[in-house]
Amino acid sequence: MNLQLKGAEKLEGTYLFDLATSAKALRLNRFLHGLTVAANRALFKDNPEAAFDKAALSAEERKMVHDLDWAALIRYGASFFCLEKLGRVKGVSNPEMVAGFRGESLEGFLKTRRVPGAR
Amino acid sequence: MATILGGIGTSHVPTIGGAYDRHKRSDPDWAPLFRGYERVAVWLEDKKPDVLVFFYNDHASTFFFDHYPTFALGVSEIYPIADEGLGPRAVPPLKGHAGLARHMADSLVNDEFDISIFQDLPVDHGVHSPLTMFWPPAPDWPGKIVPIEVNVLQHPIPTPMRCWRLGQAVRRAVLSYPEDLKVVIVGTGGLSHQMNGERAGFNNEKWDMKFLDLIARNPKKLTAMRHADYIRLGGTEGAEEIMWLAMRGALSPRAKKIHQNYYLPMTTAMAVALFEEPAVKPTSMKARTGRKTRPSFRTRAARAGIQRRFQP
Numbered sequence: 078m079n080l081q082l083k084g085a086e087k088l089e090g091t092y093l094f095d096l097a098t099s100a101k102a103l104r105l106n107r108f109l110h111g112l113t114v115a116a117n118r119a120l121f122k123d124n125p126e127a128a129f130d131k132a133a134l135s136a137e138e139r140k141m142v143h144d145l146d147w148a149a150l151i152r153y154g155a156s157f158f159c160l161e162k163l164g165r166v167k168g169v170s171n172p173e174m175v176a177g178f179r180g181e182s183l184e185g186f187l188k189t190r191r192v193p194g195a196r
Numbered sequence: 197m198a199t200i201l202g203g204i205g206t207s208h209v210p211t212i213g214g215a216y217d218r219h220k221r222s223d224p225d226w227a228p229l230f231r232g233y234e235r236v237a238v239w240l241e242d243k244k245p246d247v248l249v250f251f252y253n254d255h256a257s258t259f260f261f262d263h264y265p266t267f268a269l270g271v272s273e274i275y276p277i278a279d280e281g282l283g284p285r286a287v288p289p290l291k292g293h294a295g296l297a298r299h300m301a302d303s304l305v306n307d308e309f310d311i312s313i314f315q316d317l318p319v320d321h322g323v324h325s326p327l328t329m330f331w332p333p334a335p336d337w338p339g340k341i342v343p344i345e346v347n348v349l350q351h352p353i354p355t356p357m358r359c360w361r362l363g364q365a366v367r368r369a370v371l372s373y374p375e376d377l378k379v380v381i382v383g384t385g386g387l388s389h390q391m392n393g394e395r396a397g398f399n400n401e402k403w404d405m406k407f408l409d410l411i412a413r414n415p416k417k418l419t420a421m422r423h424a425d426y427i428r429l430g431g432t433e434g435a436e437e438i439m440w441l442a443m444r445g446a447l448s449p450r451a452k453k454i455h456q457n458y459y460l461p462m463t464t465a466m467a468v469a470l471f472e473e474p475a476v477k478p479t480s481m482k483a484r485t486g487r488k489t490r491p492s493f494r495t496r497a498a499r500a501g502i503q504r505r506f507q508p
Contacts, residue, residue, distance in 0.1 A: 079352050085424040090394030091432060095351040099261045110260050113279045148394075157391040157433075158255040158349060165281030171211075171391070175463050178396040186397065192461030194225040196211070 090179075094156055102154030108132035108142075109159035112166050121166065145169065147177030172196055198296070198373040201243050201380050203447045203471040204236060205411060205440040206326040208252065208384040209464045213285060213325035216332075229466055232457025233329035236470050239455075240331055240338075245380040247293045248331065249300075249342045249366060251359075251442040252322035252384045255280070256349060264350050267362060268312040269304065270319070270343040271297040278318035288333050290319055293340035296373055300342060303369035309362060311344075319343055322384055326468070348385065348436045356426070357419045359438040363445020370446070383443025385436025389464035392432060397463050403429040404458065404465045407437060411469065412453035415444045433464075440469075450474050 085093060092098070099106070111117045111132065121128040129139045141149045145167060150160055157174075164174050176186035187193035212229065220226035257278040259265060272292045277284040304311050323343055331338055344366070347353050354362075363381070370379050387404040390396050407430070410418050418441055426435040444451075455470040 079423075081353075081355060081423040082351060082427075083422070083424055085427045088395060088428060090396070091390070091427070092393045093351055093427075093432065094349060094392075099350050103261060106256070106261060110256050112281050113257055115279070115283070118281070151392045156256055156261070156349060158257075161255065162281040172462060175391065175396045178392060179394055189397065190462050192225050195215075195461035 092151055092154075094154075098154040099156075102156075104133060104135075105138045105142075105150075105153070106156050106159045108134060108138075109155065109162050112162040118166055145177075147174050148180060151178055170196055198370050198375060198377040198379055199476070200367065200370055200447065200473060201245055201378055202239075202451060202473050203381040203383065203443045204248075204330070205383045205443055205467070205469040205471075206236075206330075207386055207464060207466040207468070208322050208325045208436075209389075209466060210280075210321040210325050211462070212466060213321055213328055216328040217285065225461065228457075229459045229461075230329070232459060232466075232468055233326075235455040235457075236330040236468060237332075239470060239472075240380070243378065243380070245339060245378040247296055247340050247342060247377055247379045248327075248382050249344065249370065249379060249446070250323050250382045250384065251344050251346055251363075251439040252319075252382075253348045253436060253439065254322060254345050255320055257320035258317050259345070261350055264347055265312040265314075265345060266347045266354055267309075268314050268345040269297060269301055270314055270317070270341075270345070271301060272315040272317075275323075275341075275343065276318040277324065278320035280320055284318070285321070285324065287324055287328060288336050290323065290343075291337055291340045293342055293377075295375065296370070296377060296379075297342045299373050300366065300369040303372055304365050307365050307368060309365045314345070326382075326384060330468075344442075346439050346442065348433075348438065351423070353423065353435065354438065355423070356421055356438050356441050359442040360415070360419045360445040363442040363447075366442070367446040367448075381443045381446040383440040385439045386430065386434055387437065387458075387465040387467045388430035388434045390431030390433055391463070395431070398431040399460055399463075399465055400429055400431070400434075401458075401460060401465065403434075404460075404467065407440075408456055408458070408467060408469060411440055411444055412471070415441060444471070447471055448473055 275290040390398040
């Protein structure tokens with residue numbers, strides 16, 4: 078138990094990235110982190126299944142990445158900062174990803190923001 | 197001897213760099229952000245520091261969870277710009293001050309801060325996103341940096357108190373460097389935001405304002421808080437504020453906050469605060485002693501309010 082985090086587990090809709098999560102999703106996060114390399118991006122764009130094979134992703138992991146199911150990816154244990162790489166490759170902005178986490182449309186989410194044009 | 201002129205606390209959201217790159221200075225949606233950095237840019241232009249020491253976090257761009265350093269000090273002459281999925285941002289590679297960084301490594305480790313060392317690795321938006329706002333390349337960067345990476349991604353992350361103490365150790369390291377360098381300390385990250393789960397998009401302006409007050413007036417209070425408090429008040433990624441604590445720990449208690457700006461347009465509260473150390477006045481020294489010599493390191497350190505843990 079990390080005493081620094083005691084109480085944080087009570088926060089709803091919050092997924093802390095700790096060592097257990099990191100271990101569970103290491104393969105998935107390594108694939109996402111790998112998108113910082115141009116050759117991996119090219120393979121993912123040209124032949125996603127080959128990229129998934131290379132990263133040895135499970136069927137569940139492949140489906141979440143393929144569907145860009147941001148909420149499921151976060152719940153599974155993806156690091157937001159690794160997901161950002163997938164967002165960039167697929168042309169999805171951070172506000173759109175955040176809307177996905179919240180189960181909202183981008184338009185719905187932007188209505189809750191002070192300056193919706195600041196993207 | 198090296199001196200510390202002051203410090204900067206700043207958010208490092210990638211869109212800050214994006215707004216700069218897309219020339220959004222006159223866009224009403226972005227103008228309040230640009231205006232907030234102008235005072236900092238003018239201050240740096242006036243003070244002309246040689247080096248910015250940067251407490252920042254990598255975003256799983258350079259480092260990965262197979263070996264994620266809690267604290268890591270960059271000791272290179274040059275840092276490439278990291279590819280974060282779109283190819284590297286079109287800014288020049290960052291220039292490092294290897295001499296100061298190597299000295300800091302010796303000083304920190306001998307001061308019982310056993311920090312990881314990295315070299316020849318790229319640096320991501322945690323450093324260069326805010327940097328272009330106040331130290332823009334024209335066409336090259338105005339000076340050099342020393343990057344210090346802090347793990348704020350994978351718990352357990354260092355405690356707020358540990359970050360404060362790292363700042364104090366960095367102060368001892370910088371002030372004991374024999375070359376006459378002018379140094380400014382930068383702490384990046386925050387303020388309130390959360391980038392996961394249904395609570396994503398969480399902000400807390402009231403807490404952000406309190407943080408901006410306490411970081412200047414009573415930082416010790418912030419060191420006594422736990423991560424669970426930071427996460428509750430400022431969101432999971434608001435916990436990045438511990439890097440501001442490292443910056444503040446590297447300043448003297450007499451440093452004054454002379455500027456701040458706060459802008460919350462989208463998901464992350466974008467703040468900047470500028471801290472200035474009291475000027476060391478050689479003329480008053482001259483008047484008192486009748487000598488033109490510069491006061492010793494120990495005298496200046498004492499004036500700046502720091503205590504060395506180990507007296508030689």
